[in-house]
Amino acid sequence: MTSNFQSIPIIDLSLAESPTRPELLKQLHYALTQVGFLYVSSHGVPREAIQDLKDLLPRLFKLDQGTKEKGALHNSPHFLGYSHVGSEMTAGAEDKREQFEFATELPNIWREGRPLYERLKGPNQWPAEDPQIQNVIESYIYELTQLGERFLTLVADALSVPAETLFSFLSDQHRLKLVHYPPSDSPDSAGQGVGPHKDSSGWWTFLLQASPPHVKGLQALNKDGEWIDIPVIEDTFVVNIGQAFEVVTHGFCKATTHRVSSGLMERYSVPFFQGVRGTLTKEEALGTLKDYFGAEKLSKVDAGAHIDSAFLCGKYDTWGESQLRTKIRSHRDVGRKFYTGVFDQYVNDN
Numbered sequence: 001m002t003s004n005f006q007s008i009p010i011i012d013l014s015l016a017e018s019p020t021r022p023e024l025l026k027q028l029h030y031a032l033t034q035v036g037f038l039y040v041s042s043h044g045v046p047r048e049a050i051q052d053l054k055d056l057l058p059r060l061f062k063l064d065q066g067t068k069e070k071g072a073l074h075n076s077p078h079f080l081g082y083s084h085v086g087s088e089m090t091a092g093a094e095d096k097r098e099q100f101e102f103a104t105e106l107p108n109i110w111r112e113g114r115p116l117y118e119r120l121k122g123p124n125q126w127p128a129e130d131p132q133i134q135n136v137i138e139s140y141i142y143e144l145t146q147l148g149e150r151f152l153t154l155v156a157d158a159l160s161v162p163a164e165t166l167f168s169f170l171s172d173q174h175r176l177k178l179v180h181y182p183p184s185d186s187p188d189s190a191g192q193g194v195g196p197h198k199d200s201s202g203w204w205t206f207l208l209q210a211s212p213p214h215v216k217g218l219q220a221l222n223k224d225g226e227w228i229d230i231p232v233i234e235d236t237f238v239v240n241i242g243q244a245f246e247v248v249t250h251g252f253c254k255a256t257t258h259r260v261s262s263g264l265m266e267r268y269s270v271p272f273f274q275g276v277r278g279t280l281t282k283e284e285a286l287g288t289l290k291d292y293f294g295a296e297k298l299s300k301v302d303a304g305a306h307i308d309s310a311f312l313c314g315k316y317d318t319w320g321e322s323q324l325r326t327k328i329r330s331h332r333d334v335g336r337k338f339y340t341g342v343f344d345q346y347v348n349d350n
């Protein structure tokens, strides 16, 4: 259960070497079960991979609008590319941010007759202006993929579940968003950068807050309904639980609600969403770790906890189909263009 946390714990991954490992696992267990958010320090991602990406962000977003739109997300059946400010809504209001969405570079292997969600995988739209861009982003995705796997091994240990079971849920596609929150026009118009949400598209999220520490905005919601600041801490990543992980742990580890307010200063951030394989079924998601987290294993409080998941509550049996539906609902132009056969159904099946 998410408790009344007042700050986000920092977990120093260098403690993973014995004899300090038990202490790290204890701290991690607390973060996983009581907060749903944590920072990792000594994470092992090379400084250069991070700095190159930070340097790229202002260059990329300063390109003129026409150039950015050449790689528009609405031209991609894989939902990869650029989205302008105001193209997404969260919690019923417009988000004030623009973003480039990339993923692990994969060929499009979907063919007529195969499950439609396989079409979420496919090539990126690389901005043509600067060949460096692709290198920087591909190395960053590679490094974060590695960090995600190292981290998952620690999570398995902290929860006393087999690491290979957690690995068996992973996809070969992970997604990366480069996000720019433009500054508000006036001190009174602090707006919605992104509205309150839980991360629905991944297993775990690893977020780089790519602006200096005086730029604020990100907050997580505790059980008492208080918004707790998640300030920038240099040389760390913010890590949080996605909804699929909440499902497989039967709500033992909760996906915590968070939001970003936009302020007078522009802000950059880069979430990496560790992917879940599309073939995962509800039965498998709930059945695999049942002996570890099933109702009889959890305390009364935890067992009664509601798992908030469009996947579990929805009509579709696989994670892939549930993901595709979510994507189509938030990018309806892509749905109409590339997924005509299921568009009406996905949009109207509440």
Ligand SMILES: O=C(O)CCC(=O)C(=O)O
Pocket: 177, 179, 194, 199, 207, 209, 218, 258, 259, 260, 269, 270, 271
């Ligand atoms: O920009 C941030 O710091 C967080 C963004 C976020 O929560 C998301 O895109 O899911």
Ligand SMILES: [Fe+2]
Pocket: 197, 198, 199, 258
């Ligand atoms: Fe998020």
